[in-house]
Amino acid sequence: MAIILDGNDLSQEIRSELKLELNKLLANKRSPKLSVILVGDDPASSVYVRNKEKACSDVGIITETFNLESTSSEQELIQLVHSLNTNPNVDGILVQLPLPDHINEIQVINSINPSKDVDGIHPFNLGQLVQGNPIFVPCTPLGIQQILIRNNIEISGKRVVICGRSNIVGKPIANLLLQRGNGADATVTICHSRTRELASIIAEADILIAAMGQPNFITGNMVKPQSTIIDVGINRMDDPTRKRGYRLVGDVDYASVVDNVFAITPVPGGVGPMTITMLLNNTIKSWIRTNNLSGNTA
Amino acid sequence: MAIILDGNDLSQEIRSELKLELNKLLANKRSPKLSVILVGDDPASSVYVRNKEKACSDVGIITETFNLESTSSEQELIQLVHSLNTNPNVDGILVQLPLPDHINEIQVINSINPSKDVDGIHPFNLGQLVQGNPIFVPCTPLGIQQILIRNNIEISGKRVVICGRSNIVGKPIANLLLQRGNGADATVTICHSRTRELASIIAEADILIAAMGQPNFITGNMVKPQSTIIDVGINRMDDPTRKRGYRLVGDVDYASVVDNVFAITPVPGGVGPMTITMLLNNTIKSWIRTNNLSGNTA
Numbered sequence: 001m002a003i004i005l006d007g008n009d010l011s012q013e014i015r016s017e018l019k020l021e022l023n024k025l026l027a028n029k030r031s032p033k034l035s036v037i038l039v040g041d042d043p044a045s046s047v048y049v050r051n052k053e054k055a056c057s058d059v060g061i062i063t064e065t066f067n068l069e070s071t072s073s074e075q076e077l078i079q080l081v082h083s084l085n086t087n088p089n090v091d092g093i094l095v096q097l098p099l100p101d102h103i104n105e106i107q108v109i110n111s112i113n114p115s116k117d118v119d120g121i122h123p124f125n126l127g128q129l130v131q132g133n134p135i136f137v138p139c140t141p142l143g144i145q146q147i148l149i150r151n152n153i154e155i156s157g158k159r160v161v162i163c164g165r166s167n168i169v170g171k172p173i174a175n176l177l178l179q180r181g182n183g184a185d186a187t188v189t190i191c192h193s194r195t196r197e198l199a200s201i202i203a204e205a206d207i208l209i210a211a212m213g214q215p216n217f218i219t220g221n222m223v224k225p226q227s228t229i230i231d232v233g234i235n236r237m238d239d240p241t242r243k244r245g246y247r248l249v250g251d252v253d254y255a256s257v258v259d260n261v262f263a264i265t266p267v268p269g270g271v272g273p274m275t276i277t278m279l280l281n282n283t284i285k286s287w288i289r290t291n292n293l294s295g296n297t298a
Numbered sequence: 299m300a301i302i303l304d305g306n307d308l309s310q311e312i313r314s315e316l317k318l319e320l321n322k323l324l325a326n327k328r329s330p331k332l333s334v335i336l337v338g339d340d341p342a343s344s345v346y347v348r349n350k351e352k353a354c355s356d357v358g359i360i361t362e363t364f365n366l367e368s369t370s371s372e373q374e375l376i377q378l379v380h381s382l383n384t385n386p387n388v389d390g391i392l393v394q395l396p397l398p399d400h401i402n403e404i405q406v407i408n409s410i411n412p413s414k415d416v417d418g419i420h421p422f423n424l425g426q427l428v429q430g431n432p433i434f435v436p437c438t439p440l441g442i443q444q445i446l447i448r449n450n451i452e453i454s455g456k457r458v459v460i461c462g463r464s465n466i467v468g469k470p471i472a473n474l475l476l477q478r479g480n481g482a483d484a485t486v487t488i489c490h491s492r493t494r495e496l497a498s499i500i501a502e503a504d505i506l507i508a509a510m511g512q513p514n515f516i517t518g519n520m521v522k523p524q525s526t527i528i529d530v531g532i533n534r535m536d537d538p539t540r541k542r543g544y545r546l547v548g549d550v551d552y553a554s555v556v557d558n559v560f561a562i563t564p565v566p567g568g569v570g571p572m573t574i575t576m577l578l579n580n581t582i583k584s585w586i587r588t589n590n591l592s593g594n595t596a
Contacts, residue, residue: 106431126428127421130469133404157492165476171428175473178463178488187499189487190476194455201485 003263005147005230011273014146018280018297019059025293026060032287033062034092034118034279035084039077039103040070045096052094055276061283064090074103078111085113091290092118092283097168115289118282121168129172132179135289136282137298141173143274144209144230146298149183153228153263156185159204163218163251164211165192169232173209210251220256229257229264232271301561303445303528309571312444316578316595317357323591324358330585331360332390332416332577333382337375337401338368343394350392353574359581362388372401376409383411389588390416390581395466413587416580419466427470430477433587434580435596439471441572442507442528444596447481451505451526451561454483459503461549462510463490467530471507508549518554527555527562530569 022032034056038049049065056063066080077095084090093116099105114124120136128134137145148155160177164170170190177186186207191198193212202208202222210218211232223229233251250267258264265271278298285297320330332354336347347363354361364378375393382388391414397403407415412422418434426432435443446453458475462468468488475484484505489496491510500506500520508516509530521527531549548565556562563569576596583595 106429123425123429124422125425127423127425130424130428130473131404131421131465157494159495165478167429171473171476174476174488175428175469178469178472178490180463185490185492187487187489187493189485190472191485192476192483194483195485196455197457 002258002261003151005151005228005263005265005270007143007147007265007270007273010147010150011277013150014277014298015055015059015280018277018284021295021297022060022284025288025291025295029291030089031060031062032091032283033064033089034094034283035087035090036063036065036094036096037068037077037080038065038096039068039072039099042098045098049096052276052279055280056283059280059284061280070100072103074107077103077108081108081111085111085116088290090116091286092116092279094119094279116286118279118286119168120172120282126167126172126175129175132181134176136285137176137278138168138172139275139278139282140169140232140271141176142278142281142298143271144173144232145176145183146278147230147265147271147274148207148228151263153207155183155207158186158206159189160186160207160209161189161191161201161205162209162211163191163198163202164209164213164232165190166211169211170209173211212251214251215249216251216253218252218257220253220258220260223257223261225260226262229261230271231265231267234267234272300556300559301449303449303526303561303563303568305441305445305563305568305571308445308448309575311448312575312596313353313357313578316575316582319593319595320358320582323586323589323593327589328387329358329360330389330581331362331387332392332581333385333388334361334363335366335375335378335391335393336363337366337370337394338398340396343396347394350574350577353578354581357578357582359578368398370401372405375401375406379406379409383409383414388414389584390414390577392417392577414584416577416584417466418470418580424465424470424473427473432474434583435474435576436466436470437573437576437580438467438530438569439474440576440579440596441569442471442530443474443481444576445528445563445569445572446505446526449561453481453505456484456504457487457502458484458505458507459487459489459499460507460509461489461496461500461516462508462530463488464509467509468507471509510549512549513547514549514551516550516555518551518556518558521555521559523558524560527559528569529563529565532565532570 053063114122120138178188209230215235231250231252236246239247288295412420418436476486507528513533529548529550534544537545586593
């Protein structure tokens with residue numbers, strides 16, 4: 001039987017550590033603060049934001065959420081970002097994506113002060129990641145790395161195959177794992193919609209990171225025996241047996257894969273909770289930097 | 299017989315195009331200007347700088363070179379960069395690397411205004427490259443892409459294997475070729491000193507980019523038949539039969555590889571001249587942006 005890489009358990013562990021670390025450092029300083037901007041009323045985005053608020057509150061991070069109308073202009077949004085950029089009480093700025101079509105996402109991301117970009121998606125932060133001296137690593141990639149490190153899964157010298165080349169998962173996790181040093185030094189291959197011979201590449205992966213957004217795409221016959229499978233997909237599948245009418249499935253066909261591999265993340269309860277945990281990590285890291293403290297974060 | 303991907307010929311072609319483009323746009327505007335900073339008197343660096351000055355002059359770019367003492371402080375160097383950052387007559391700033399050991403290279407690179415970083419090595423520019431909307435791409439990666447595109451070598455869907463993970467070649471060429479769109483869409487694998495089973499990975503490469511700095515490392519029995527070989531290495535090998543006592547060899551053992559492949563870059567005369575040509579390209583691109591013109595560059 002495969003080891004189930006439980007992201008809920010690991011998240012609890014890391015969140016407890018972060019809370020302890022914060023309490024140790026807090027003394028009579030102001031608490032860390034994360035400002036969240038939500039544009040429009042997409043139900044999924046609203047749920048994500050509420051989950052982030054709750055998780056922040058649990059470890060002692062103050063949140064403040066700005067709900068902008070879906071008709072808000074790009075300029076209004078960027079003005080709000082600028083005011084948060086210069087507000088000395090704000091440690092992290094998170095703009096919940098996706099944004100409405102009339103707003104240029106890249107312009108908004110690029111308007112965030114890189115020192116408060118706790119999502120790690122500003123080009124300056126992505127570039128520091130490429131250089132090998134990152135400050136804020138995007139939350140999902142950082143969470144994946146933590147899952148591997150804290151479960152003692154060797155990365156150095158291993159073949160990592162990443163399916164998917166998004167700006168928030170595929171590209172940054174590739175750049176993270178190919179760096180020198182602990183928790184990295186992997187031989188990294190990035191596959192995507194234009195990849196030919198996908199099956200033969202996947203079959204070589206010691207660590208497979210599935211982030212293409214295709215429900216149950218990776219099946220048991222495709223994976224390398226004894227490999228580690230990280231499933232980033234969160235897809236809704238109609239399921240009339242469920243009260244809400246759907247269930248969440250990953251990009252990996254868990255049932256057919258689980259018996260063939262060394263370790264696997266479930267969906268839900270694998271990568272998802274780690275993403276939020278790394279947002280907490282990055283917000284506390286920003287607060288530590290602002291206050292010129294030294295503390296332990298990822 | 300393999301196609302020899304002649305970087306000198308291609309450079310001449312592109313430099314002629316750049317010169318024409320510049321003359322077309324120049325009217326009575328000031329000419330583009332590149333400021334070069336050379337610290338110390340390393341003979342190789344001095345040669346590189348002279349070659350860059352000459353190449354700039356040939357296409358109509360003005361250069362200005364600052365020769366700083368090898369004992370100059372990091373602060374002096376950064377102050378000079380800052381004065382060039384704000385000088386409206388300077389389109390490009392190039393700090394010749396490597397810098398003396400007492401100077402932190404990253405600090406100096408990060409002090410360059412990204413809008414004048416024609417070497418494309420500032421984190422903001424590397425991050426825009428990761429995002430998929432680069433302004434200045436590092437010169438060697440951009441030159442390699444031009445070699446492939448202008449020789450009609452298909453990149454989309456091909457397996458590209460990059461040996462070496464430097465900040466100026468390996469990492470940016472990986473990020474460039476895995477993007478969506480023309481001249482990209484490759485399935486990219488990055489190998490390095492920690493890679494196991496290097497031989498089997500190299501054997502799968504439709505396009506092999508050798509940038510590990512190991513003279514003649516890649517031999518004919520390692521490459522995939524009919525593949526394309528890009529040799530970024532420039533290594534000095536003792537050679538008493540030459541007047542200067544050495545010859546330049548690549549990371550690829552040209553003699554044993556050339557009969558087994560579809561196309562190959564020679565050393566010297568392959569990637570090397572293209573690197574300088576892309577510096578010209580980027581400087582003219584910067585000048586076009588500063589003057590709000592529209593013009594053709596890579």
